[in-house]
Amino acid sequence: MKRKKKDFLFDTLVTLIASFLGIIIIFPLIYCFLSSFKTPSEFLNPKLLPSSFLYLDNFKNALERGNLLRYTLNSFIIAFIGTVVRMVLSILAAYAFTFYDFKGKNFFFFLILGTMMIPGDVLLVTNYLTVSKLHLLNTYLGVMIVSFVSASQMFMLRQRFKTIPKDMREASSMDGYGDLWFILKVLLPLSKPVVTTLFVQSFINLWNAYLWPLIVTASSPEMRTVMVGITRLNSWEDENYQLVMAGVCISLIPSIILFIIMRRNMKKGGLDGSLVG
Amino acid sequence: MASITLKNVTKVYTSSQSVGGGLFRKNKEKKKDVVAVKDFSMEIKDKEFVVLLGPSGCGKSTTLRMIAGLEEIDRGELYIDDVLMNDTESKDRDVAMVFQNYALYPHMSVFDNMAFAIRKRIPDKKEVDRKVREAAGILGISEYLDRKPRELSGGQRQRVAIGRAIVRNPKVMLMDEPLSNLDAKLRNQMRSELLKLRKRIDATFVYVTHDQTEAMTLGDRVVVMKDGEVMQIGKPDEIYSNPASLFVATFIGNPQMNVIPVSAYRKSEGFYINLFGKELALGVEYSSTLSKRNESFIPLMLGIRPEYITLDDGGGLFEGEVMISEHTGNSIIVHMNVDGTEIVALEEERNRREINYTQDSILHFSFSLSDVYLFDAVSGLNITYGVGNGQ
Amino acid sequence: MGNNVKSLKKRRDNRRVFLLLLPITLFAIAFVYFPFIRTIINAFSKVNSKGVVKGFAGLENFIYTYSRKDFLPALRHTLTIALVNVPLTLVITLSLALLSEKKRKFSSVYETMFTLPMSVSMSASCMIFKSMFSPSVGFINYFFSLKLGWFESSDTALFSCIILTVWMGIGFDYLLMLSALRGIPKSVMEATKVDGISLPRRIFFVEIPLISPTIFYIFCTNLVLCMMTSAPMIIIMGVSAESSATNTLMSMMYQSGFSSSDYGLAAVLSLTAFVLTLLFTILSFMTERRRVHYEA
Numbered sequence: 025m026k027r028k029k030k031d032f033l034f035d036t037l038v039t040l041i042a043s044f045l046g047i048i049i050i051f052p053l054i055y056c057f058l059s060s061f062k063t064p065s066e067f068l069n070p071k072l073l074p075s076s077f078l079y080l081d082n083f084k085n086a087l088e089r090g091n092l093l094r095y096t097l098n099s100f101i102i103a104f105i106g107t108v109v110r111m112v113l114s115i116l117a118a119y120a121f122t123f124y125d126f127k128g129k130n131f132f133f134f135l136i137l138g139t140m141m142i143p144g145d146v147l148l149v150t151n152y153l154t155v156s157k158l159h160l161l162n163t164y165l166g167v168m169i170v171s172f173v174s175a176s177q178m179f180m181l182r183q184r185f186k187t188i189p190k191d192m193r194e195a196s197s198m199d200g201y202g203d204l205w206f207i208l209k210v211l212l213p214l215s216k217p218v219v220t221t222l223f224v225q226s227f228i229n230l231w232n233a234y235l236w237p238l239i240v241t242a243s244s245p246e247m248r249t250v251m252v253g254i255t256r257l258n259s260w261e262d263e264n265y266q267l268v269m270a271g272v273c274i275s276l277i278p279s280i281i282l283f284i285i286m287r288r289n290m291k292k293g294g295l296d297g298s299l300v301g
Numbered sequence: 302m303a304s305i306t307l308k309n310v311t312k313v314y315t316s317s318q319s320v321g322g323g324l325f326r327k328n329k330e331k332k333k334d335v336v337a338v339k340d341f342s343m344e345i346k347d348k349e350f351v352v353l354l355g356p357s358g359c360g361k362s363t364t365l366r367m368i369a370g371l372e373e374i375d376r377g378e379l380y381i382d383d384v385l386m387n388d389t390e391s392k393d394r395d396v397a398m399v400f401q402n403y404a405l406y407p408h409m410s411v412f413d414n415m416a417f418a419i420r421k422r423i424p425d426k427k428e429v430d431r432k433v434r435e436a437a438g439i440l441g442i443s444e445y446l447d448r449k450p451r452e453l454s455g456g457q458r459q460r461v462a463i464g465r466a467i468v469r470n471p472k473v474m475l476m477d478e479p480l481s482n483l484d485a486k487l488r489n490q491m492r493s494e495l496l497k498l499r500k501r502i503d504a505t506f507v508y509v510t511h512d513q514t515e516a517m518t519l520g521d522r523v524v525v526m527k528d529g530e531v532m533q534i535g536k537p538d539e540i541y542s543n544p545a546s547l548f549v550a551t552f553i554g555n556p557q558m559n560v561i562p563v564s565a566y567r568k569s570e571g572f573y574i575n576l577f578g579k580e581l582a583l584g585v586e587y588s589s590t591l592s593k594r595n596e597s598f599i600p601l602m603l604g605i606r607p608e609y610i611t612l613d614d615g616g617g618l619f620e621g622e623v624m625i626s627e628h629t630g631n632s633i634i635v636h637m638n639v640d641g642t643e644i645v646a647l648e649e650e651r652n653r654r655e656i657n658y659t660q661d662s663i664l665h666f667s668f669s670l671s672d673v674y675l676f677d678a679v680s681g682l683n684i685t686y687g688v689g690n691g692q
Numbered sequence: 693m694g695n696n697v698k699s700l701k702k703r704r705d706n707r708r709v710f711l712l713l714l715p716i717t718l719f720a721i722a723f724v725y726f727p728f729i730r731t732i733i734n735a736f737s738k739v740n741s742k743g744v745v746k747g748f749a750g751l752e753n754f755i756y757t758y759s760r761k762d763f764l765p766a767l768r769h770t771l772t773i774a775l776v777n778v779p780l781t782l783v784i785t786l787s788l789a790l791l792s793e794k795k796r797k798f799s800s801v802y803e804t805m806f807t808l809p810m811s812v813s814m815s816a817s818c819m820i821f822k823s824m825f826s827p828s829v830g831f832i833n834y835f836f837s838l839k840l841g842w843f844e845s846s847d848t849a850l851f852s853c854i855i856l857t858v859w860m861g862i863g864f865d866y867l868l869m870l871s872a873l874r875g876i877p878k879s880v881m882e883a884t885k886v887d888g889i890s891l892p893r894r895i896f897f898v899e900i901p902l903i904s905p906t907i908f909y910i911f912c913t914n915l916v917l918c919m920m921t922s923a924p925m926i927i928i929m930g931v932s933a934e935s936s937a938t939n940t941l942m943s944m945m946y947q948s949g950f951s952s953s954d955y956g957l958a959a960v961l962s963l964t965a966f967v968l969t970l971l972f973t974i975l976s977f978m979t980e981r982r983r984v985h986y987e988a
Contacts, residue, residue, distance in 0.1 A: 035796050042791050043798070046805030049862060052820045053808065055831055059823065070834035113716040120712035124705060132713055139724040143969070145920045145942050146962045149949035150727035150734065153743040172719045191404035194371050199469070200392035200421040203708060209417070213408045232813030234923060239950055251815040255927050265823040272816045283811035287804070373701050388700055 053276075060270040067266045082270035086257060092271055094246055095253035098164070100278075102237070102249060103230040106168035110226055111219070114174055118181035119207055123193050140175045145235070152239055162244035167237050171230060177222050184218040185211060217289055224286040228279045250275045303382055303395075303472035303505045305345040305368065310377035312338040312363050312529075337363045339529045340377070350499060350506040352520035354513060356552070360529035361509045362477055368507060369398050369475050381473060397466035398475040402482065403458050405450040411437075411461050412446040415468045422469075436468040439501060456487045467502055474504045480515060492518060513553055517541070525549050547602055547681035550674055556607050556634055556645050562678065564598040565591055576603065577619050577640050581670060590684045600678035607634065609672040610646035614656055617665030626658040637664060734959035741953040753956040757964075762936055762944065769850055770940040770965070774918035774972075776854050781861050781914055782907065788862075789869035790895060803870070810863025818927040821856045843928050846937035853924045853938050861917065865910045872906035873899060904984045912976055919969040922946055941965040 047054075059067065060082050061074035087093045120126075121133055151170050160166030188211065196206045212219060234251045241247040248256075254271040258264050314335045338360040345351050353361035366372040368379060370391025379386045386394055397418075405414050415433045423429050437443045440460040450458055459479065466474055480488045480495075492515060499506065499519075510516055516523045517537040525532045525540060525548075533545040544550035550558050563574045565583065572583040572591050583591070591599060611617070612635065621637030621644055635646045635658055646666055656664065675684050735753055738746045757763055788806050792799055809817075825832050825842035833840060842852045876899065884894045900907070922942035929938050939947075941961050949958035 035794075038791060038794075039796055039798050039802070042788075042802040043805075045788065045791070046802040049859075050805045050808050052817070052824060052859070053812065055824055056816075056820045068829055070829050070831050072831060113719065116712045117716040120709050124709050124712075126706055126709045132717065136716060136720055139720050141970075142724055142728050143916055143920045143966070145922065145945075146731065146966045147724065147727040148946065149955060149958045149962065150730040151723055152949070153730075153955075154723070154727060169719075170723045173716055173724065175720075178716065189402060189404055191400040191402060192406065194369075194391075195398070195400060195404045195465075196417070198369065198371075198391045198396065198398055199418045201417075203712070210406055210408075214406075228811060232816075234813065234815040235926070235946070242950075251813050254819055255815050265826065265829065268819050269823060272819050275816055276812060279811045279813065280808070283808070284804075287807070390701075390704075 056269045056272050056276075059266055060273045062266045062269075064264060064266060067264075082266050083274065086267055086271040086274060090253060090257050090267065090271060091246070092250060092253055092274055095248050095250040096274065098247060099231055099250040099275075102164055102167050103227045105164070106171055106230045107223055107226040109168070109172050110174050110177065111223060113172055114178040114181055114222075115207065115212070115219075117178050118185055119203065119211065121178075121182050122185040122188075123190065136173070136178060137175050139173055144170070148235065148239070151236075155240060160240075162241055162247045164247075166240045167247075167249070168230075170236060171233070174226065177226065180218060180222060181215070184215045188214055221286055221289050224282045224289070228282055228286075231279055304347050304380075305343075305473065305505060305507070306378075306380040306383070307341050307343050307345075307364075307368075308378040308380075310338060310341040310364070310367060310379060311336070311375050312360070312367060312372060313375045336529050338367070341531060342377075343524065343531070343534060345505060345507065348503065348505055350508065350519060350521045352508045352510060352516040352523045353526060354510060354516040354520075354523050354552075355526035355532075357511060358528075359526040361511075361524075361526050363529075364526075365398075365475050365477055365507055365509045368473070369396055370394050371398075394473070395471050396473040396475055397469045397471035399462050399466050399477065399479045401478045403450075403462040405458060405461055405465075407450050410447050410449055411442065411453070411464075414450070414461055415465050418465050418469050432468050432470075433464075436464045439467065439498070440464045455483055456491065459483060459487075459491060463498070467498075467504075471504055474502065474506045476506065476508045478510055479508075481510070481512070488512075488515075495519060513555070517553075525552065527552075543683075543686065544674065545683055545686045547604070547676040547683075550604050550676070550683070554606055556647060558604045558606050558674075559610075559644050561603045561605075561642055561644075563601050563603045565601055565675075566598050567592075574601070574603065577642075579618060583675075584670060586685055587675060601684070602676040602678050602681070604674040604676060605668050605672060607645045607647035610644070610666050610668045612646055612648055612656060612664055612666045615665050618667040620663055620665045623658060623660055623662050623664055625660065633658060635664065637666070731959045731962050734955055735963050737956070739955040739959070741955075743953075743955050749956065753960045757957055757960040762939060765936060766939045766941050766944045766961075767964075769938055770919060770921065770942075772850065773854055773857065773921050773940065774915060777857055777861070777918045778911060778914045780854075780858055781865055782910060784858070785862060785865040785869050785910070786900075786907070788866050789873050790899070792870065793873045806866045807863045809859055810867070812860070814860065814923045815927055817856060817860050818924055821852070821859075821924075822928045825852055849929065849937045853921075853928075856924050856928075857918065857921060861914060865914070868906055868910055869903070872903040876902050908976070908980055908984045912973055915972055915976070916969050919965055919972070941968075 055072070058072055058074055061077050061079050063075075063079055063081075066074060117136060121129065147170075155161060155166045155169065158166075160169065192210060193206055196210060201209070232251060233249070234255075237249040238252045241249070241252065250271075254268060254275050257268045257271050314337050315333070341360075341364055343351075353364055355361050363372055367374050368381075370386070370389065374387050381394060381396075406417065409417060412433055415436060416429050419429055419432060423432070433446070434443065437446055440463060442457060442460045442464060445453060445457060445461075450461065453461065459482075462479065466476075480491050483491060496519065508515075508519060517540075520537055522534060523537050523540050524534045527548055533540060533549045535543070540549060541553055544553065547560065551560065561576065563576055565572045565574050565587075567573075571585065571588055574581055574583060619639060621639035624636045624638050624643070626636070627634040630650070632647055632649045635648065637644045637646065644666070658664075676682060677684055733745065734743075736749060736751075738749045738752075740746050792803055792806065812820075822843060824830050827833060827839075827841050827844055830842070832838065832842070840848055842848050880898065880902070881894075884898055889898070920942050921940050922945070925938050925940060925943035926946055929943075942965055945958045945961035945965070948954040948961065
């Protein structure tokens with residue numbers, strides 16, 4: 025009994041400390057949220073709470089004057105299509121690496137994994153030159169095209185596919201099903217948790233991208249993504265931070281929702297019943 | 302109609318060990334050719350049930366997978382109904398296969414698992430439905446059609462796996478150790494169901510197992526394999542009563558055949574061996590083979606099955622000291638020490654007489670020389686195989 | 693006969709593999725390996741303002757870059773960020789993970805709080821921090837009654853950038869640490885309990901060695917990220933010659949590539965950052981074998 029009480033006290037203490045630290049960590053987000061309801065004059069007085077949560081002009085201005093509505097749409101198109109293409113390429117490659125034996129398998133595998141060794145920032149300038157030569161500046165494709173290859177995603181998919189018995193592929197091929205059928209009808213349904221997680225992760229990644237969209241859409245303001253857009257809502261001279269904070273809040277909505285979905289998803293997974301024992 | 306002909310079918314694996322050692326470690330690769338199946342030749346008749354039997358790694362599964370088209374044939378030819386199949390993709394061979402671990406699609410219902418196998422071939426939905434229900438009826442799984450594989454017991458999953466194969470109504474049914482994942486009781490039950498099933502399906506069966514009971518009860522013919530080579534092909538009773546080699550003789554039969562090294566020598570008219578101090582004259586059937594050898598002492602292995610040894614308190618030719626005796630219910634297995642050699646005898650319970658089987662007691666035993674097998678000590682071949690029965 | 697047959701199935705398989713691998717390989721070459729090689733070529737060539745190579749330059753670009761007076765500060769800033777950020781992130785995330793390792797009634801609440809920063813984008817974080825740390829209207833100066841300039845004073849700018857980058861990295865690294873800790877076999881933890889091993893000893897002699905592969909992984913990925921830091925400088929500080937208080941190799945590269953179209957300079961800076969990163973990574977891998985415990 026005594027021990028139980030001691031444990032309870034300890035757990036409560038830890039919970040309190042952890043919650044306190046947690047609030048410090050998410051404080052910037054709390055601050056951002058609260059600030060977005062402030063009027064310009066309120067903002068000059070650096071108190072935490074706004075006087076009213078009904079003051080929505082910041083959001084309205086960000087969306088209309090800051091053109092954030094258009095930018096959000098741009099971001100959505102780029103993140104969605106970019107993710108779909110990326111997933112398709114990774115799935116095809118991971119499938120080949122899992123279910124086929126061929127000459128040079130190791131070479132191609134490391135060729136693709138090797139892309140992880142080279143940070144994207146190093147390639148910024150030369151990729152810009154390539155994309156401008158392809159006349160893809162200020163286009164959606166230009167923003168997406170450099171992120172079509174994701175070695176880590178391919179690797180994760182392969183790890184998942186490897187747990188699926190080769191017998192299943194053989195059984196379906198004996199029944200006359202080709203690669204595409206097997207991928208669509210068996211492999212993907214069986215790998216749903218991993219595929220969803222990777223999809224969400226990739227979407228957040230592309231949604232949050234900043235540098236590359238900034239340079240590719242530099243000369244065409246209406247093609248900007250939302251992450252580029254929010255940084256243009258203020259300037260050093262005119263510090264209308266409340267507007268920026270409203271913009272940031274808008275830009276965070278999809279990524280935070282998806283983040284929560286992903287956390288849920290990562291806890292699920294597994295295949296059982298297909299095999300014995 | 303589906304006969305299968307294999308001509309010198311050979312499979313060679315180039316095994317490369319340790320593929321990939323990490324990003325910064327050097328990949329060491331040793332290439333080595335391993336012959337998995339060597340010159341497999343056989344003619345399997347239409348609707349025959351052939352069992353490939355052997356210890357693990359003997360190439361029996363590889364042979365099956367070559368017939369299925371899952372494994373390339375490196376050398377040799379495979380015909381199904383006299384059509385060369387080496388080149389044909391497995392989906393065009395009209396063969397179905399039951400996999401060892403069933404390979405059921407875990408996300409599909411039992412119905413879909415079975416229907417998936419034929420949807421590509423039969424566009425008519427009603428026809429698919431009818432065929433699946435018919436197959437399910439045969440296997441007694443009609444009430445589980447809506448369930449997912451994980452909601453089924455091991456035996457039920459096994460039935461679904463078989464159902465997925467028979468719904469296709471294939472010319473050839475291939476089964477890769479289909480019962481090995483079931484517990485002993487279920488295995489016996491499924492084995493007899495397979496026998497019944499076989500009569501209802503018009504297909505040629507090729508069945509892989511390492512379990513001799515399955516092989517002996519199911520097979521019309523049994524192929525015993527070892528290290529990629531065929532040791533013997535024959536009807537189950539032939540394999541048991543007329544083994545081609547020491548390997549087959551000891552592999553088949555439980556408890557294992559007793560093997561005693563002996564030497565044969567010529568004396569006056571015939572050949573003799575010396576066994577545990579007793580001189581025994583060999584029958585004339587051995588003389589023709591043995592007289593071709595010119596050594597004065599021919600090293601042989603004498604084999605005698607435990608069930609052919611007769612035990613008694615006295616009067617038997619040999620005597621041994623009981624080491625252990627095991628009662629299995631319907632029989633008793635006695636391990637005896639005879640001049641330092643372990644001899645196992647099996648006596649059926651109903652034949653049991655008033656004999657003291659307890660440890661350390663002395664037993665007498667005897668056997669008829671006509672029940673004895675003699676193998677060449679070097680090659681392990683049965684020295685009378687093919688002589689007596691004209692094979 | 694046999695050989696002929698073999699090649700047929702092999703050919704069929706090879707055609708499929710080719711089609712499956714073609715797209716990803718094509719993009720990997722076009723947008724990773726090709727630009728990487730082009731960066732190397734540019735570093736050794738005379739490149740005009742349109743990015744066209746106009747002949748071999750030898751080490752000219754290197755000498756020009758390294759003798760610039762803003763190069764050394766940029767290098768120093770980059771290394772400082774890496775040197776401070778990497779250990780700091782490890783300590784913070786490990787402590788948080790140890791604190792929340794045991795599943796408690798409200799653990800999902802603070803776990804979510806610890807991981808939330810990973811969903812916040814670079815530019816959003818930068819804007820929030822810029823506002824929060826603003827010397828005039830920022831909350832931090834107001835709350836702590838400070839008069840610091842933060843991002844706007846050259847003494848504190850680099851320090852402010854480090855706070856920002858640490859914050860951005862916390863979420864993901866914490867998540868990795870936590871799952872590693874929770875992945876330790878239960879039997880090991882129970883053994884320490886039965887043997888009566890004290891909490892600090894358990895942490896330092898059992899748990900940390902057991903999760904050392906994860907710690908090493910976080911170390912490496914963080915190192916690469918830090919060496920490539922540029923966004924806070926570009927977004928908050930703006931890229932101009934005056935903002936040299938926080939210039940890093942990569943922000944300098946950005947500035948030379950996109951503001952002044954000096955592609956030779958940009959290529960040399962990219963390459964320098966890359967080679968340094970690679971060198972550090974290889975060094976870490978060399979010590980890895982002694983320090984990191986992998987399960988047998």
